[in-house]
Amino acid sequence: MGNIAGNSAGQEKPLILLGLGGVGRALLSQILEQRALHGERYGLRMRFLAVCDSSGAVEEPEGGFTEESLAGVLQHKEAGSTLASHPLGRSYRSPEAVVEELGGPGTVVVDCTASDGTAGALLLALERGCQVVLANKKPLTVVQDVYDGISRSSGQARWETTVGAGLPVIATLNRLVSSGDEIERIAGSFSGTLGYVMTGLEAGRAYSETVAEAYRLGYTEPDPRDDLGGVDVARKALILARGIGWRIEMEQVEVRGLYPERMAGLSVDGFLAELPSLDEEFRGQVAGAALEGKVLRYAATLSEGACSVGLTAVAEDSPLGRLRGTDNLVEFYSRWYNPNPLVIQGRGAGVEATAAGVLSDIVELQLQ
Ligand SMILES: NC(=O)c1ccc[n+]([C@@H]2O[C@H](COP(=O)([O-])OP(=O)(O)OC[C@H]3O[C@@H](n4cnc5c(N)ncnc54)[C@H](OP(=O)(O)O)[C@@H]3O)[C@@H](O)[C@H]2O)c1
Structure with missing residues (x-):
């Protein structure tokens, strides 16, 4: 960050x-x-031109948003209402239309959607001299051209x-790449939910029991298969692979989910009821790994141009092997970080930590 404390410009x-x-x-x-903080330390004041959801946008009124009016927008959304129904809101064609209308040089377009429909808006924003910050993985994991x-x-x-939400995983990768260090392997656990399940298995619990508990505690998505299928982890692995500089599409990421295809069409209740049929198989895999001094992790692995996501046996005394619970952890093995990897670990999800990471991205863009 290239700015000084106390900047009052x-x-x-x-x-x-x-x-x-x-x-x-x-x-x-x-x-x-x-x-x-932003005013005193960086001389910076964030000004909202528009906030948008899937229904529409609330645009800056004449004279600007006051803190109260923004708090009112928040309350409106928290009450479950759409922005299109807000007194200052209107429905819109697409996020692109908002960027077209309001985005100019220096504007930051922040993608906190979970939609694959924002890529056009982000590319248009960059074309118009805006900056962009994404919490949304989808635009970065569609075709390579969009990532580029x-x-x-x-x-x-x-x-x-x-x-890894607020963890500095991409920043670390970028630093390794920009210094010319050669990344030999990346291995990471990027799902708190699957970390929880792996810890349960290691403690000798049945697979069905740990998944059902994670579901009951609200650690999983409403349909636990959205976690157990591994696609979200695969998106993160693809973003890392592209960050290294690999030209790679999602179809080339090998994704091994934690349930068989025959269980894909069941209702959520039916799926949970069928889970005990997998217990023996998982118990066998845990025991097989233990015989070799290893433990099972649901890991993303990038090595020698190949990217895979799935159940992986890792040495129990490795950073991944020592990981317990819902933290994310990533090991970077490179020319300079070998045989001991550069390791980042910590909370890898949660709306507050994620929002703080997004905010930091916005501030850094301004200060670079
Ligand atoms: N939650 C975490 O811990 C975490 C961590 C890291 C990254 N992320 C990523 O951060 C993003 C947001 O997560 P979240 O938990 O806040 O998701 P969320 O609660 O589902 O919110 C998504 C928001 O995007 C809006 N939206 C959907 N399609 C849109 C479109 N085409 N144009 C404008 N707005 C649109 C939705 O509108 P409606 O309100 O009208 O439905 C909603 O307000 C996701 O991509 C997620 O993967 C989340």
């Missing part, structure tokens, strides 16, 4: 926020909470929270 940072779900709302709240369009924007885009 005062600079407005116009923002267009796409997505006002858990992360988007936490971000808006944190921006309001951190106004004094976003990443080749001369440093005008950031997506730190797409892998």
